[in-house]
Amino acid sequence: MDDARLDTRVVQRLYRRANGDRWGVPVARFGAVLEASVSRVFSGDSPDQRQVERYLDSLHLEDLALACACADGHEGAWEHFVREHRPLLYRAADAIDSTGGARELADSLYAELFGLKERDGERQSLFRYFHGRSSLGTWLRALLAQRHIDRIRQTRRLDPLPADETPEAVPAPVTSIAPERARFVVAMRRAVGAALARLVPRDRLRLACYYAQNLTLAEIGRAIGEHEATVSRHLTRTRRTIRQSVEQSLKQVENMSDAEISECFSSVSTDAGPLDLAELFGPGLARKNTGGDRSTDEGPAEAGHYRSRGEQ
Amino acid sequence: MNSKTDRDGAIDDMLRATLRADAARATVSDECIDAETIAAWSDGALPAASAARIETHLSRCSHCQALLAALVRSAPPTTAPSRSIWQRWQLRWVVPIAAAASALALWIAIPSDRREAAPQIAALEDSRQQPATSSPAPPSNEPAPLREEAARNLEKRSAQRQFRDTTEDKPASPAADSAAAAAAPVRRDRAAEPQSLQETVTLSREAPAAPPLRGATPDQASQRQELAALEARSADPAIRWRVVNRTRIERSTDAGVSWQAVAFPEATDLVAIRALSTTSAFVTTADNRQFRTDDAGKTWTPVAP
Numbered sequence: 001m002d003d004a005r006l007d008t009r010v011v012q013r014l015y016r017r018a019n020g021d022r023w024g025v026p027v028a029r030f031g032a033v034l035e036a037s038v039s040r041v042f043s044g045d046s047p048d049q050r051q052v053e054r055y056l057d058s059l060h061l062e063d064l065a066l067a068c069a070c071a072d073g074h075e076g077a078w079e080h081f082v083r084e085h086r087p088l089l090y091r092a093a094d095a096i097d098s099t100g101g102a103r104e105l106a107d108s109l110y111a112e113l114f115g116l117k118e119r120d121g122e123r124q125s126l127f128r129y130f131h132g133r134s135s136l137g138t139w140l141r142a143l144l145a146q147r148h149i150d151r152i153r154q155t156r157r158l159d160p161l162p163a164d165e166t167p168e169a170v171p172a173p174v175t176s177i178a179p180e181r182a183r184f185v186v187a188m189r190r191a192v193g194a195a196l197a198r199l200v201p202r203d204r205l206r207l208a209c210y211y212a213q214n215l216t217l218a219e220i221g222r223a224i225g226e227h228e229a230t231v232s233r234h235l236t237r238t239r240r241t242i243r244q245s246v247e248q249s250l251k252q253v254e255n256m257s258d259a260e261i262s263e264c265f266s267s268v269s270t271d272a273g274p275l276d277l278a279e280l281f282g283p284g285l286a287r288k289n290t291g292g293d294r295s296t297d298e299g300p301a302e303a304g305h306y307r308s309r310g311e312q
Numbered sequence: 313m314n315s316k317t318d319r320d321g322a323i324d325d326m327l328r329a330t331l332r333a334d335a336a337r338a339t340v341s342d343e344c345i346d347a348e349t350i351a352a353w354s355d356g357a358l359p360a361a362s363a364a365r366i367e368t369h370l371s372r373c374s375h376c377q378a379l380l381a382a383l384v385r386s387a388p389p390t391t392a393p394s395r396s397i398w399q400r401w402q403l404r405w406v407v408p409i410a411a412a413a414s415a416l417a418l419w420i421a422i423p424s425d426r427r428e429a430a431p432q433i434a435a436l437e438d439s440r441q442q443p444a445t446s447s448p449a450p451p452s453n454e455p456a457p458l459r460e461e462a463a464r465n466l467e468k469r470s471a472q473r474q475f476r477d478t479t480e481d482k483p484a485s486p487a488a489d490s491a492a493a494a495a496a497p498v499r500r501d502r503a504a505e506p507q508s509l510q511e512t513v514t515l516s517r518e519a520p521a522a523p524p525l526r527g528a529t530p531d532q533a534s535q536r537q538e539l540a541a542l543e544a545r546s547a548d549p550a551i552r553w554r555v556v557n558r559t560r561i562e563r564s565t566d567a568g569v570s571w572q573a574v575a576f577p578e579a580t581d582l583v584a585i586r587a588l589s590t591t592s593a594f595v596t597t598a599d600n601r602q603f604r605t606d607d608a609g610k611t612w613t614p615v616a617p
Contacts, residue, residue, distance in 0.1 A: 058357060087559045087579035092386035133352035142351035145382035149375070153338075192326050201364075201371035211328045212335035212374065213381035223384045224367075225356070243316070243323045265322040 006035055010053060018061035023069030023077040033068050034059075037131040064132035071115065071127035078114070085140060086110075092141045096148050105147045109140070184267040187254045188246065191264075195245035203238045210235060338374035345369060345376050354383060388558070388581070543568075546587035553593050555582045561595060563609055574609030 011031040015021075020030045037059065038052055047055075069077030089109070093102035115123030130139050196204065202224065209215045209223060210231075217228035217235075226234070250256045250264055345353070345366060352358050353366045370376050543554040552564040554571065558581045562571040576582070581598035588594065591608040594615070602615040 083573060084557075084560065088388065088557070090579055091388060091559075091581075096382050096386045129348055131348060133348065133357045134355040135351075138355050139348060139351040141386045142347035142354070142379075142383050145379055145386055146347045148382050149378050152378075153340075153375075188326065192323070192330065196327075196330070201368040204371035205367060205377070207327060208331055208335070208371065208374070208377045209381065212331035213377050215381055215384060219381075219384045222387060223354070223380055239320055239323055239327070240316075242327070243319050246323065247319075265319045268322050268326050 006031055006038070006052070006056075007049075010056065014056055014059075014061055015065075018065035020065040020068075023065060023074050023080075025065050025069050025072070025074075029072070030065060030068060033064060037064070037133070040131055041133070059132035060135050061132060063136035064130070067127040067130040067132075067136060070113065071123075071125040073115070073123065081113075081136075082110075085137060088137050089140050089144065092144055096145065101151075102144065102148055105144060105151065109143060109147065181263075181267050184260070184264040187250060187256070188264045188268045191246040191249035191254070192242065194249060195242040198245065199238065199242075203234065203241075206231060206234055207238060335374040335378065338378055340375050341373065343369055344373060345379070347379075350376070350379060350383060354380075542583075542585055544585045544587040544593065546590050546593075548590045551587070551590040553585050553587050555585045555595065558582050558598075561585065561609060574605075576603075576609075577612050578603075 008031070011027060011034060014034060015025075015027050015030050018030065020027065034056060038055065041055060042052070066077055066081060070081050089106045090103065093106040094100070096102045109126070112126045115125030115127075126143070130136065134142070196207075199207070205224065206220060209220045210217075215223065217231045220226070220231045221228040224231075247261060250261045256264065349358075349366065353363055356363075358366065370380055543552060545552050550565055550567045552568050553574075554562050554564075556562055559579075561574040561576050561582065563574050564571045576595070578597070582595050583598050584596040586594040586596075588604075592604065592606045593609070595603050595612075597603070603612040604615050605612050
């Protein structure tokens, strides 16, 4: 849907709902913002009128009108925005980085939202990227989170990697251990990799959030819309499934005896060794840049015990 | 290593090593999710198919997982009650339970022959005090029609607020509508209750618990409930105070029809508000500090604990 022309009655109705006149946003301007939102979401599709209206009705219209007015430089709207959202954004910044680093990001975000940059004599406000699909607050937090992650990646690219994190150091030194044990470790990695690749996306996401991103059960629950008890139950089930899958794979694919399977598990308990998941999950994640995220590198969780809210 | 527990432990170690190493090699691809989309996904605003696509990408992309983790960590706390549920329960029920216990104790203590005589004594006393107790209704300076009109006005305002809340929450499904409808009578009843002219503190959340859009989660719904307004009414029914989104204070001088923002000196979570008079109010922060204003919110002074 490249050229989205909206019915003027629909625009008028949504404009009233959005209280657009509160900020003096012209109806035509608001209509253009709605059209931009529709174009973005239905890009390449041809939705019918009902689909479009249903989508438009689901938007955070008041936030969209406020963002539109702020982008246009309406003083009252900007004051309202600062009063309403500044405390939220600062709190979010403190939550992301308790050392205060993210506060600078929040401030620079304000500058970009205000539109300090100009192109062809026009202010370029970040608000033009807000399409009303989420609340303004969530969008701001997401922007801040993205800036935070980008900054970490940049810092990481400039810093020399610690010796134990260099790509050379990442694979376990298989050659330095006994040949038999090396066979067990390699077999285990293959089996675990295959088991991980077979998981449904949600199970994989839970595992990644818990083990890699170090989120608590409550935080994972908030991210994917589950209760923390449900998250805990699913994590336990997934780990059990992986263990069973690994046992089966070692038995049937690697033709190992029970004693050898035991040895396999023993070998990884002392040398877990990482897998390259990108290889397992296929070419969907074509890598362009290297870098990483140290924000989540906060030390491992206790084995076999999932952290709950109280243990954060 | 034969026990399942030990093997689970080994898998645990291996998952940690594998997934953390993958996160350390996080990279950006063309498919990575932008801030606007992950915000929409997080708010449950995407259609099921799009949400599933995003989830699949998130499950494989360490960079986007880090973004999601930062977004989740930045979320405002969802629970910061000033008092525990147990404490609130205690306060709510302590009076009726004590009264019931006293009545039971009296019933047991008083001999049955005196119990039978008691109504006669009460009747005698009633007849003696007839002029003073002839009206069982609580004394009121307002004539009955005025009280009814006030109740009607309150009910109307409650309905307006309900409509506003409903439109703000955008219930896009019949389930959401029915949830809002189910919540409405409760709010009407509350609004129609006679308002005490003394200090009133409303700790209940007034926003309807309408479920959010497609794919929205119970947690997100509860988050919305948490962010609803706390309202306090002063001695003058027209003057009201409220805390919105736990971040800002607003004051109304027309019984809640319109609200004016009140500046507060600190950027902190506000969990309770109490109106002392038309110009004085107390607010309680999430870390249990209290602030007081006596000039309708122009200045706030910390109150010593």
